[in-house]
Amino acid sequence: MSRHGRDAAFPPVDVVIVGAGQTGSLMAERFARSGKRVVVFEAGPERRLQQLVSSQIWSRALKGTPGVATTEGANPLGVNFNTGQGSGGAALHHYACWFRLHPEDFEMKSRHGVASDWPFGYEALRPFYDRVQVEVGLSGDAGAEFWRPPGDPYPMPPLPVFRQGEIIARGFAARGLKTAPLPLAINSVPYRGRPACIYDGWCDAGCPTGALANPLVTYLPLAREHGARVVHDARVTRIVTSNDGTRAVGAEVVLRDGRRVFQSAGLVVVAGFAMETPRLLLASATSAHGRGLGNSSGLLGKGLYSHAACTVFGRFPEQTDNHLGVSGGQLVCQDRYGKQQGAGFIGGYQWLIAHALRPNDLLGIAGGRPDLFGAALTRFMAEDASHVGSMTLVGESLPLAQNGVELTEGRDGFGMPLARVVHRFDDNAVRLHAHGTAEGQEILRAAGATSVWQGPMVGMHLLGGAAMGRDPAYSVTDEFGVLHDVANLVVAGPSLFPTGGSVNPTFTATALADRAATHLIEHWGNMVR
Amino acid sequence: MRLSPWAAALGVKTARLVVCKVSEILLGAVGLDAPLAWRFVGWGMMNGLGLMKKQQVLGAFDPRRRRVLKHMSLIGAAAVTYREAVAGSRAGLSLDIARLARLSAWAETLVPGAEAAGVANFIAAQLAAPRQSACLTLRYLDWAGDFPDFYRRGLDALERSAMATHGRGFVMLADADRAALAGRVASGSIDGWQGPPAGLFYFAVRSDAVDVVYGTVQGFARLNVPYRAHIAPVRPWPGAWRGRRS
Numbered sequence: 098m099s100r101h102g103r104d105a106a107f108p109p110v111d112v113v114i115v116g117a118g119q120t121g122s123l124m125a126e127r128f129a130r131s132g133k134r135v136v137v138f139e140a141g142p143e144r145r146l147q148q149l150v151s152s153q154i155w156s157r158a159l160k161g162t163p164g165v166a167t168t169e170g171a172n173p174l175g176v177n178f179n180t181g182q183g184s185g186g187a188a189l190h191h192y193a194c195w196f197r198l199h200p201e202d203f204e205m206k207s208r209h210g211v212a213s214d215w216p217f218g219y220e221a222l223r224p225f226y227d228r229v230q231v232e233v234g235l236s237g238d239a240g241a242e243f244w245r246p247p248g249d250p251y252p253m254p255p256l257p258v259f260r261q262g263e264i265i266a267r268g269f270a271a272r273g274l275k276t277a278p279l280p281l282a283i284n285s286v287p288y289r290g291r292p293a294c295i296y297d298g299w300c301d302a303g304c305p306t307g308a309l310a311n312p313l314v315t316y317l318p319l320a321r322e323h324g325a326r327v328v329h330d331a332r333v334t335r336i337v338t339s340n341d342g343t344r345a346v347g348a349e350v351v352l353r354d355g356r357r358v359f360q361s362a363g364l365v366v367v368a369g370f371a372m373e374t375p376r377l378l379l380a381s382a383t384s385a386h387g388r389g390l391g392n393s394s395g396l397l398g399k400g401l402y403s404h405a406a407c408t409v410f411g412r413f414p415e416q417t418d419n420h421l422g423v424s425g426g427q428l429v430c431q432d433r434y435g436k437q438q439g440a441g442f443i444g445g446y447q448w449l450i451a452h453a454l455r456p457n458d459l460l461g462i463a464g465g466r467p468d469l470f471g472a473a474l475t476r477f478m479a480e481d482a483s484h485v486g487s488m489t490l491v492g493e494s495l496p497l498a499q500n501g502v503e504l505t506e507g508r509d510g511f512g513m514p515l516a517r518v519v520h521r522f523d524d525n526a527v528r529l530h531a532h533g534t535a536e537g538q539e540i541l542r543a544a545g546a547t548s549v550w551q552g553p554m555v556g557m558h559l560l561g562g563a564a565m566g567r568d569p570a571y572s573v574t575d576e577f578g579v580l581h582d583v584a585n586l587v588v589a590g591p592s593l594f595p596t597g598g599s600v601n602p603t604f605t606a607t608a609l610a611d612r613a614a615t616h617l618i619e620h621w622g623n624m625v626r
Numbered sequence: 627m628r629l630s631p632w633a634a635a636l637g638v639k640t641a642r643l644v645v646c647k648v649s650e651i652l653l654g655a656v657g658l659d660a661p662l663a664w665r666f667v668g669w670g671m672m673n674g675l676g677l678m679k680k681q682q683v684l685g686a687f688d689p690r691r692r693r694v695l696k697h698m699s700l701i702g703a704a705a706v707t708y709r710e711a712v713a714g715s716r717a718g719l720s721l722d723i724a725r726l727a728r729l730s731a732w733a734e735t736l737v738p739g740a741e742a743a744g745v746a747n748f749i750a751a752q753l754a755a756p757r758q759s760a761c762l763t764l765r766y767l768d769w770a771g772d773f774p775d776f777y778r779r780g781l782d783a784l785e786r787s788a789m790a791t792h793g794r795g796f797v798m799l800a801d802a803d804r805a806a807l808a809g810r811v812a813s814g815s816i817d818g819w820q821g822p823p824a825g826l827f828y829f830a831v832r833s834d835a836v837d838v839v840y841g842t843v844q845g846f847a848r849l850n851v852p853y854r855a856h857i858a859p860v861r862p863w864p865g866a867w868r869g870r871r872s
Binding site for chain 1: 765829857863
């Protein structure tokens, strides 16, 4: 081992990327395609499609990194449930509900006096939404989405609506609310060499057919095709900076065999998702960056937030065929997306309608009635399970300064500090949730449900923690994810979102990464010495 | 001589040893005297080896003893689980046989059918796996502590509650008493509970039990739900005994 505590150094590359999830994969593809030498370090194991067993039990190994973080606060976030490990990251088991943020979402501060504005507006991101949706393959009906921001139509028609969706749609119609096919990164028809979905509802376990656009069938193979090297079981423990702290010079990584290696790079991209990204930057503190890299504002790790979500269930007289479809749902309603509902809160919400359900697991049918056990549970599963319909409220919540990711005294097996994730929902979100779920129960009753119930208020998606902005005093990165404090160190992923609207974030995170990569490649000479 | 499957798998000699040892542990735990204990041990061996019909045995004892006998089968299941889990993992076993038997009984109370579906094997196999690979709902619940310790402490707390309330261990409780205790644990507010949060312990084990009863290929079939796997699991869960069907 060298005097720096490292066993070896790899040959220099142009770009080192931390994390082989959704945005890391896209970044790798973009940089490799532009001719850059790219290496991706992924802390988890290599995942292959043929390993994606259709089982809610087996698929748990895809999720989270147990033991890395504690989750605390009045509303602890489901860190492991929302994250992933291994190639594909969380996107390997995501539900592929791909929405655009609305123009209003970018201006919450200037329009409504809450949270922060994004450093740019919807129109700046629109071309990247349009480009990514063609590359990835989105199915939907743009015309039927009355609320959809301007943009190119989807490249594929929508997925079919099954009986559960038809039943619940009756309730929305009865209450004067509109529904539209859910926009999904799932093939409704064969697309770019990938097959169409067969609607068996195993998305959450990881889709092995290639119908769902997870990184294993989109950007990761393309990145490799263009020469990017992806190293698995490689935990980056530290971003190394120059002596004066103004530039990143590479990353320190612990490999599968235990060797601690230095990887020199011209540009470093951290795409570790909302918990691991701030953890790594905080753990890379130096004398020049005593509070962590990119933390001169003191905001790194702060303001982590999540959508305020709740699933509402109904028992219908008829069978709902709830095993059919996809995990994300069949329909969407965004009639309540507007920020001023006149109900005592700021912000909107949407409904994801008619999920394909499994009997077990956290979001399964039995999980929806945790109060039942013994003979009552047996009776419920036998008599009611096939009659259940469900839908999920995705509600806007605002970042709170006291929420976030911080380091603890403990260390993991690589010597990295462990993390503590603290979260509570803002009062605004609590009011939104109460209003929305009451409406949801009424909708299901209007659809004919003979009984309705709901799950708890939970966090859905992890957002923020390294928010971008124009002012270095109030943000961590610029509009392209480049740290204000370190010129060639970039963050990718939903950590960057100043606000998150009330839609699933993967489409926006991907478009944002595309925009950043495009900019960085165009300005490579200025960015990298 | 017809051997029950587990006895056949285990080998008669080993089976005798295991049953004797397990019986000692459990009978000791419920405070039975040695002669009576050994009668049960003998029954356990016979039942385990398929030498005596269960009904004949049950008819020979009073109701309280019947409960003991019922759980001799549980012991057998726990012994099988012990063997399966040890065989299925390179690490040791995190729960001893008495706790496995209690775990089976607890899970059966929460989700009928869990014991036969192999809930103790499921949990033991996951606890024997590296933490990164454990396929328990506890993983989703972000339990920061040691996974085996979560179950150990929960099961011990359950046992103390059973003893405090009814004067006997959980496996010895009548079904109604088990259910009543489960309700109190589920509520999260149970006097004297010292372990992981009671509500969380209830939820985690209930989820485990739901997994094995309803979340497998056989479980779907039980509900008449088509499984329609893209890639069918070769076994119901990682580390499952090879003999268990998905």
